[in-house]
Amino acid sequence: MEIEFRNARREDVARIVEMLADDKLGRERERFETPLPASYYAAFSSIDSDPNNELILACLDGEIVGVQQVTFTPYLTHQGGWRATIEGIRTASSVRGQGIGRQLIGFAIERAKARGCHLVQLTTDIQRPEALRFYEQLGFSATHEGMKLKL
Template sequence: MNDLEIRRAAAVDVPDIVAMLADDPLGAERESPDDLAPYLAAFARVDGDPHQHLVVAVRGGRVIGTLHLTVIPGLSRRGATRALIEAVRVHADARGSGLGTHLIEWAVAESRRLGCALVQLTSDVTRTDAHRFYERLGFTASHVGFKMAL
């Protein structure tokens, strides 16, 4: 991974990020890569928030991975700050290369550096391969999650 750079995402990266978000059965149903306007607006909000760390993995000038890390201050756990990992994606032709592991290890190290006491993530119930991946990296399936569309 010596030739890999993990850096803060820029607006120019949004098309590549959205393409990766849409490149699986779940993403294909909920993403619209042909209309970048809502993604660019969302990027501006994310980029302007110091608690948001949207990064891309770049090799040879090409975006091949992404991850979104959110730092959440809280009162529980004696006022602990936690980190939330979301939107982990690896470009189809870079899967199996160890990039996903590298991205998660980066996120855990960055969470520690930022003073977080806990790092958490969610994964769709249908992503059983991802569940095994996260468990291999030391995450524990400890909670049941709920969502409500608004």
């Protein structure tokens, strides 16, 4: 399966939100409707203008079938090293289980290496045990306990 990776464009936002909303948790927090809420386009503009953020699409035969956001962050820890954080990973329900998620993560790891990162990190919701197993199969380790505070 020949997957092409590219940076997202403004005209891709609706398809991205559609994929983000296409699971139990996504349906609870996303608003895939016409027209899309302006907040999605505002977020896209911020991501697109930030050189330390990449919104990456996976395309199959010209169709968007996957998305992920990769954020590159400098830290004082680890001797001032950079790390990459992968977020918002989704594959289209029509192609799940076909290796596209694996290729997306692999692409993000290569981008992190190219940017000189010493670490790639991601989080997954505890309500998604299958995602945890998937990331472990790719070599990720659950070394930290994460916490969030909703505002």
